[in-house]
Amino acid sequence: MKFFLISDNIDTQMGLRLAGIEGVVVHERHEVLEALEQAMHMEDVAVILITTKLVETCPDVISELKLQVKKPLIEEIPDRHGSAKIGETIDGYVSEAIGVKL
Template identity: 40%
Template sequence: MKSFLISDNKDTLVGLRLSGIDGVLTTSKKEINENFKRTLEDKDIGIIILTENVFNEIKEEVLEVKINENTPLIVTIPDRTGLKDKNFIMRYVKESIGIKI
């Protein structure tokens, strides 16, 4: 299984390429959707890594895949400026299982 990055930040893309993770740089929502769909179709990819801005652009599509599919694992990471949404994990848990922690 391979990992694949969909990023809107060149620094994140270069950093992960140096660690052996392939990826693409996207600039528009259309490109993000095309790359996300193409990545889902590739059965060799086990982990899809999205930067926070990319995730926010296609949030509904990503959450639908997370709910309905077993693979691939989809992970959201901050870019070099850090996590923008500090309550992301708390909100995700609340939306997923309905419990406020």
């Protein structure tokens, strides 16, 4: 099973390509939705990674897919456009998951 990246910049794509993760670079909402549709129909893709900036272009669609589709897993990843407070974001995720404020 593979990962697949949908990114808004070449830097993220190149970095993950070095780790063996293929992907595409898109910028517009319709491109994001088209790339997402194609990736979801790839039999060998288990996880789709999408940069934060692209998730913000169509949050309703991505949230709905996360709730309804079991495979592939759709996961948002931060990139250079994301929040500089990634530590606080991670603390929030952990606190929400375990129910204890860190």
